[in-house]
Amino acid sequence: MRRPLVVFAYSPAMTDSVLRPADGQTVVIADVRVIDGTGTPAGDPVSVVIESGRIRQITPAGAGGPDVADGASGGTAAVQRIDGRGMYLTPGLIDCHVHLYGSRGRHIFHKHVEATPSVRLIRAVQDANAVLRAGFTTVRHLGHGDADQAEALRRAIAGGLVAGPRMQTCGWAISQSGGHGLVAGWPREMAERLRPRSGFADGPDEVRKLVRRNLGAGAECIKIYATEGLVGSPDHRIDIPNFTAAEIEAATDEAHRRGARVAAHATGLAGSVTAVRAGVDTLEHGPHAPDDELLDLMAASGAVLVPTLSVFEWAGSASSELSEHLANRATGWLDGRRAMVRAALAAGVRVAVGSDSGAPPRGGHNADEVLALGRAGLTPLQALRSATLDSAYALGLDGDVGSVEVGKWADLVLWRQDLATDLAVLAEPSAIELIIQSSYRQTGVRP
Template sequence: MASSAAPDSPVRQRIVIENCAIATVDGEDTEYTAGHVVVADQVIESVGAGPAPEALANVVRRVDGTGHLLTPGLVNTHHHFYQWITRGLATDHNLFNWLVALYPTWARIDEEMLAAATRGSLAMMVRGGVTTASDHHYVFPDGAGDLVGAELRAAAEVGARITLARGSMDRSEKDGGLPPDFAVETTEGALLATEEALDRYHDASFGSKVHIAVAPCSPFSVSTELLRQGAELARRKGVRLHTHGSETVEEEKFCHELFGMGPTDYFRSTGWLGEDVWMAHCVHMTDEDVTAFAATGTGVAHCPSSNARLAAGIARVPDMLRAGVPVGLGVDGTASNESGELHTELRNALLVNRLGPHREAALTARQALRLGTLGGARVLGREAELGSVEVGKLADLVLWKLDGLGHSTIADPVAALVFGAAAPVTLSLVGGEPVVERGRLTGVDEDEVARAARTQARRLARIAAGG
């Protein structure tokens, strides 16, 4: 039976999607083998079994979803867009050696490079079903231009929602950190620039396309003072906090040597546990760490492919979920996950976690889908707006084609999406507006995006080589 809500004001236009399987990812995991969704302007007006009512006013489009699965749009909780133009480098390194190898190159990016990289990163994700993405950008070289503005303008062209985690680094090699001295900001400069980005760009309204978070990079690249003051700034402004945490055994050793405690205890001591915090990776977590995250509501961005690429290990996602830790999925930067896609992370999260101690009971296909949708929305603090197909939520929806060669013999559409090959996207909506039609982006020319990114990648390589 369809549920519906009367709009507060007259509906300008409606889009009807029907005859498709629907995985709502709501609180009861409601699914329809053949159902419909009605979009009224930017929100979901009704969802239910069978076809939509015929007598709907202002219907501008009816989509026959036969052979498709409709899901919430995917939510990427951790990325580094700038890395799109440094893919395929340092392919046999662990995290610390990889960072040392790439920091000198990354510290030479500029506004034009970041804009091209943002278009490339987002274009790849959006074409694959992402409707909301979080980017952690922490490299701000002197003279690079307006990097935050360049990234947000490029994101607007592609059409996705974005949480830009304004990162920072102030602990360089001379202070015992990993970044070269010329690649970091001062503590005061980082805080002032972060506050400026918040004041200028953060939009907390319903349906906002831009959120800004406070995001010092990691324990091994920022000072304790930057962490503490960053947390104070975020809470004064009412925004979220993001950083990397417990990614590798080397980080664990670094924290013990420098601070006399493990990463989670260090984060607790600096005010970095709470419902307004999410951390990337969280691979090396003790039972006590998992309990602390669950008790405080601290979220996790699980990045299975990147963790494997850098040999970081297998995060304890089943244990986190059982404890009540909010968990979403992340692509991570494409210098450590060259595919740059989130829909493949549904499969990789499930498979990688089944290699751990819980084996076949680690994750199900539906749990993996929840991680990539409502789990991600919760981690970003947007679960009231995004992440499930429910009346009143924003119409961020994806229609996956499952009747083709790669999926037609898998009867369960959710299993087909998660276990099968990467499914084509027939239609993707962000707030009711198409961003993908028949597998192609509507806001940008993919070929031009690819050419511009290649040009900037080569330019960066020349500059980094001293050319």
């Protein structure tokens, strides 16, 4: 009998598809083939033993069984045995770039403003349900919406009040005055007061202060805007660098002193180079074509590329409802961006998964980014590594999640089909047999 999970009513099936092992409980997944997240193919069937939310042992199937008996963990809970025959076990998937702030609609005001702002938190719970149900057990929320609401969502998930992925939050994303945080079509004073996309800071001291405020309020990472532009920006603003090197260095220095990583939104080459030289840990989106200097800098520093290809694929599709000009521009960038991904891997730069999604229709289809990496030329095993171990590395969590290894947290997904032969399985929720998610209390992480 699976332990019930308290869950928002949007997805009643969650109580059947998500298992959070109780303290002292032992779970054995028997005779399962493991795709461990390191890029190696599945081997012979094994049995995986989980105790109190961590992987305790992995033993060959048919070798007398794992060293587990009822009460072996010292607790009173009986051993729960799951038959994994014919199935595949992977690490929980990770999305390094989401916006779970309960937005709805495309209107420049309705997307960000509600008459009753707390309704967006309720919607965000709904969206978090959908992300977990897609097999994503960890995400990084990179701003937009109210920073306190994002922290509330993280705490509600951590406390088991609602079902959702483990979250890292950045607090307010940080923009320079007049930079990418200034939402097009909004009066400047309103954007600076309501901060629909970011907070604002100018000069190293102000940037450092906002980093401190974010981390003091519970943020576990920092996001800055190193350039303007994405898909919807005017042509002449797409690649304009934001922030000086000194301002970015203030952000990275303060964050790194506090053990936090820095993500930099960057779509232009000049801003990307400045951000990497100034010490950012991940480059979100990246430039529209490969550049040897940038990739050499990233390889030397360990910075990770989060290319968000699927947002450009979506923008170029009819479903985006963008203007013909914007859709054509996004489509025209794809070849160069896919080449950037291939060149990054060839240069020794890690590539992580970031869907840049939140609300429906893209939210809950976070695996589209993994499929987009496949269309860029990655093999299924390479794409799965990007979605697991390399994304865990990008978040600083690779010691605890991202691969199926003894000692790591039991954030796992049991699939009915082999993902290594067909990545399209990721897009089929019916392919998921079970999602296993360790609790914050078991992992010792602050709720």
